[in-house]
Amino acid sequence: KQEVTQIPAALSVPEGENLVLNCSFTDSAIYNLQWFRQDPGKGLTSLLLIQSSQREQTSGRLNASLDKSSGRSTLYIAASQPGDSATYLCAVSGNQFYFGTGTSLTVIP
Amino acid sequence: NAGVTQTPKFRVLKTGQSMTLLCAQDMNHEYMYWYRQDPGMGLRLIHYSVGEGTTAKGEVPDGYNVSRLKKQNFLLGLESAAPSQTSVYFCASSYEGAGTGELFFGEGSRLTVL
Numbered sequence: 001k002q003e004v005t006q007i008p009a010a011l012s013v014p015e016g017e018n019l020v021l022n023c024s025f026t027d028s029a030i031y032n033l034q035w036f037r038q039d040p041g042k043g044l045t046s047l048l049l050i051q052s053s054q055r056e057q058t059s060g061r062l063n064a065s066l067d068k069s070s071g072r073s074t075l076y077i078a079a080s081q082p083g084d085s086a087t088y089l090c091a092v093s094g095n096q097f098y099f100g101t102g103t104s105l106t107v108i109p
Numbered sequence: 110n111a112g113v114t115q116t117p118k119f120r121v122l123k124t125g126q127s128m129t130l131l132c133a134q135d136m137n138h139e140y141m142y143w144y145r146q147d148p149g150m151g152l153r154l155i156h157y158s159v160g161e162g163t164t165a166k167g168e169v170p171d172g173y174n175v176s177r178l179k180k181q182n183f184l185l186g187l188e189s190a191a192p193s194q195t196s197v198y199f200c201a202s203s204y205e206g207a208g209t210g211e212l213f214f215g216e217g218s219r220l221t222v223l
Contacts, residue, residue, distance in 0.1 A: 004151075032211075034211065034212060036212075036214075041217075041219075042216055042217070043113075043199060043214040043215050043216040043217050044199070044201075044212075044214040045214070046211060046212065046213065046214075049211045089151075089152075091152075091212065093210070096154060096157075096167070097142075097154070097212060099151045099152040100151060101149060101150070101151040102151070
């Protein structure tokens with residue numbers, strides 16, 4: 001069974017810092033990888049989708065990379081803002097979607 | 110632009126009571142999913158549907174039933190609620206399946222079973 005791990009579970013950074021969130025998975029036979037943002041008491045909002053044939057995707061201050069062979073993805077957030085505070089989850093797709101437990105990010109003003 | 114809508118958003122049940130959660134999507138998606146989210150355990154798939162009139166079991170289907178009578182709706186039922194079913198339930202949909210599809214989520218339904 002696919003296992004998805006996100007480390008660290010929680011992260012605090014001062015405003016303006018660039019940061020990297022990590023996602024690792026055990027089975028490299030995936031179709032795509034998706035990064036989500038979840039605010040407290042809310043649903044998951046899709047941030048970026050990387051197809052297995054792609055190496056990275058960018059949206060504004062966010063950049064996600066995918067290395068299938070090593071079973072890793074990173075989400076890079078540039079110039080972090082307090083509004084970026086949320087939990088970030090990654091999900092990989094094989095025969096179904098498999099989710100990590102997320103990294104809770106706090107950006108301190 | 111509603112996307113995926115879940116009702117109700119909050120519910121408190123007593124052990125043994127029954128209830129139905131409704132998920133509606135207006136994106137003409139074929140695939141729909143019900144997940145539960147529990148602290149430290151991530152999202153776990155309960156049931157899913159690959160099209161109108163179809164349903165299939167996910168990772169944790171016991172104690173739940175589902176129906177997809179209309180393409181836009183996916184219902185999750187609890188026939189006899191148990192405290193272990195206290196959780197936040199999320200509905201999601203995608204145009205394509207897990208192979209290539211992008212998931213879109215509802216806001217969640219918080220269920221407490223006393």
